[in-house]
Amino acid sequence: MTTRPVRHRVPASVVDVVRLSETFVRITLVLGGAHGVRFDDPAGWVKLFVTDPDTGAQVGRAYTVRQQRFAEIDLDIVLHGNGPVARWAEAPLLGEVVTVAGPRGGFTHPEPGPAYLLAGDESAAPAIASILGSLPEGHGRVTAILEGGEHELPPVDPARTSVCSLRRRAGTKKGALLAPALRALPKPSANSVIWVAGEAGAVHEARRLFLGEWGLERGEFTAKGYWKYGEADHRE
Ligand SMILES: Cc1cc2nc3c(=O)[nH]c(=O)nc-3n(C[C@H](O)[C@H](O)[C@H](O)COP(=O)(O)OP(=O)(O)OC[C@H]3O[C@@H](n4cnc5c(N)ncnc54)[C@H](O)[C@@H]3O)c2cc1C
Numbered sequence: 001m002t003t004r005p006v007r008h009r010v011p012a013s014v015v016d017v018v019r020l021s022e023t024f025v026r027i028t029l030v031l032g033g034a035h036g037v038r039f040d041d042p043a044g045w046v047k048l049f050v051t052d053p054d055t056g057a058q059v060g061r062a063y064t065v066r067q068q069r070f071a072e073i074d075l076d077i078v079l080h081g082n083g084p085v086a087r088w089a090e091a092p093l094l095g096e097v098v099t100v101a102g103p104r105g106g107f108t109h110p111e112p113g114p115a116y117l118l119a120g121d122e123s124a125a126p127a128i129a130s131i132l133g134s135l136p137e138g139h140g141r142v143t144a145i146l147e148g149g150e151h152e153l154p155p156v157d158p159a160r161t162s163v164c165s166l167r168r169r170a171g172t173k174k175g176a177l178l179a180p181a182l183r184a185l186p187k188p189s190a191n192s193v194i195w196v197a198g199e200a201g202a203v204h205e206a207r208r209l210f211l212g213e214w215g216l217e218r219g220e221f222t223a224k225g226y227w228k229y230g231e232a233d234h235r236e
Helices: 084-088 122-132 178-183 200-211
Strands: 008-019 024-031 044-051 058-069 072-078 097-105 116-120 142-147 161-166 193-199 222-227
Touching (some): 058 097, 072 084, 072 122, 116 122, 122 222, 161 178, 178 193, 178 200, 200 222
Parallel strands (some): 116 142, 142 161
Antiparallel strands (some): 024 072, 044 097
């Protein structure tokens, strides 16, 4: 799957809002003026610009494109209640026009199908779901570790896939369970795809494990802080 290198910045209308769970809302947008552009590379993302409900300013944050159907895209947004986009996502208006910039990032499955280790908190669950939904024929074993919240995942081959859901107890910080869960695993086989995203501190711990105990080189894994405690619009 290839993504056009051009990044588009297009208006998009809210056409559907579905509360998936206590944690997530799915917002479906119809893109204007971007026909034929693919926004659906696994773990590919866009910058979503909305009006901050408190200040009226335009703010942009990164969101994974969970699915694309022609000019429609689904974004699954964590309702953490703390930032302008999370607050906007609590009550978007049908027909409201926002701005979407992208596509960005994204993931190309290597050939031939390797083993996969995927891990993240709820902010990374849409990306992990999109990777799981696009696994190539003949892929190897897949281990997916998802901390916090029950996100809907695409159908997977149970013989080759184990999904581990880590539930936080009240008072456990987001991200706290990820690194210990990764540490409990054996080092993945050579050429495995290793992909981790979530709270920046937890991802930092994962990176230390990969570079330290597992002895991997930086190019052998992806580890990306998707947000950071106490920091608005965290970027890595
Ligand atoms: C490539 C990429 C893809 C992403 N995909 C998704 C996605 O599909 N769905 C999704 O929900 N998020 C996703 N994120 C994370 C999202 O961009 C951030 O959570 C963003 O900070 C949310 O913006 P905000 O306006 O709600 O909060 P901000 O204004 O950025 O932050 C305000 C406060 O909220 C806190 N905060 C931010 N995010 C969270 C959170 N998840 N839980 C608890 N506290 C938080 C911050 O620490 C800060 O104190 C992605 C990030 C990246 C880089």
